[in-house]
Amino acid sequence: xxxxxxxxxxxxxxxxxxxxxxxxxxxxxxxxxxxxxxxxxxxxxxxxxxxxxxxxxxxxxxxxxxxxxxxxxxxxxxxxxxxxxxxxxxxxxxxxxxxxxxxxxxxxxxxxxxxxxxxxxxxxxxxxxxxxxxxxxxxxxxxxxxxxxxxxxxxxxxxxxxxxxxxxxxxxxxxxxxxxxxxxxxxxxxxxxxxxxxxxxxxxxxxxxxxxxxxxxxxxxxxxxxxx
Numbered sequence: 001x002x003x004x005x006x007x008x009x010x011x012x013x014x015x016x017x018x019x020x021x022x023x024x025x026x027x028x029x030x031x032x033x034x035x036x037x038x039x040x041x042x043x044x045x046x047x048x049x050x051x052x053x054x055x056x057x058x059x060x061x062x063x064x065x066x067x068x069x070x071x072x073x074x075x076x077x078x079x080x081x082x083x084x085x086x087x088x089x090x091x092x093x094x095x096x097x098x099x100x101x102x103x104x105x106x107x108x109x110x111x112x113x114x115x116x117x118x119x120x121x122x123x124x125x126x127x128x129x130x131x132x133x134x135x136x137x138x139x140x141x142x143x144x145x146x147x148x149x150x151x152x153x154x155x156x157x158x159x160x161x162x163x164x165x166x167x168x169x170x171x172x173x174x175x176x177x178x179x180x181x182x183x184x185x186x187x188x189x190x191x192x193x194x195x196x197x198x199x200x201x202x203x204x205x206x207x208x209x210x211x212x213x214x215x216x217x218x219x220x221x222x223x224x225x226x227x228x
Contacts, residue, residue, distance in 0.1 A: 034071075038064035117194070123163040124188070124198055128206050131159060131170070131186055136178070136204070144178040146185065146202070166191040176202050 016024065042063035049055040058066075134155050139146050147153040150160055150172050162168045171187040186200035187209075197209040 034067065035064070038067040041067055120164060120192070125206060127159070127163055128186065128198055128200050131155070132200055132204060132206070134159070135185070139178050146174050146176050146178075148174045150174075162188055162191065164192060178202065 042058060042060050046057045049057050135146055160169050168189040168191045173184055176183055180202055183202045184199050185202050188197045190197050199209055200206050
């Protein structure tokens with residue numbers, strides 16, 4: 001007869017949570033699928049070796065290793081494809097269960113606007129960095145003094161135009177020097193939709209105008225301005 005065990009009231013019992021059960025089921029299904037795939041590869045390979053003597057038969061362990069290797073390679077390729085898709089269309093995809101789907105029309109429009117805004121921010125900062133390089137080169141050749149005005153800077157007029165669709169010329173406060181106290185040297189006009197303004201200081205710093213330190217409102221202009 002089979003041995004019987006005495007049960008005592010209050011004995012602890014251990015159970016997996018629902019999430020743990022789901023994960024265990026998924027892992028078990030994956031392992032069974034992997035083992036069956038390796039077996040299928042072995043059978044097909046060995047059947048092929050009957051008709052082609054140059055192909056040697058393989059063992060199950062070899063088939064399993066090859067299946068795992070190819071699976072990892074496919075995962076790498078799919079990851080690269082999804083990464084390239086996200087880089088080419090940032091934010092255009094949303095998670096939908098285990099897969100991804102395109103955003104709706106409003107979402108795509110917001111993503112496009114966001115991408116354009118980021119591009120414009122990058123162009124604005126790059127333009128100020130270029131002006132900083134050229135103004136510092138002028139100062140190095142003139143005993144550390146900045147040009148008195150835009151006209152005396154020797155910098156092409158198009159470089160004094162702010163990036164964007166609205167024509168505007170940077171405000172320039174010349175006459176200072178590299179060794180002087182920290183002062184505003186170049187300032188954007190407030191012509192952008194987000195209302196932001198970037199400024200270049202005599203110490204080389206490029207900063208955004210903060211609400212605590214507002215600047216005077218300025219109108220746009222199609223022609224370059226002199227010192228302000």
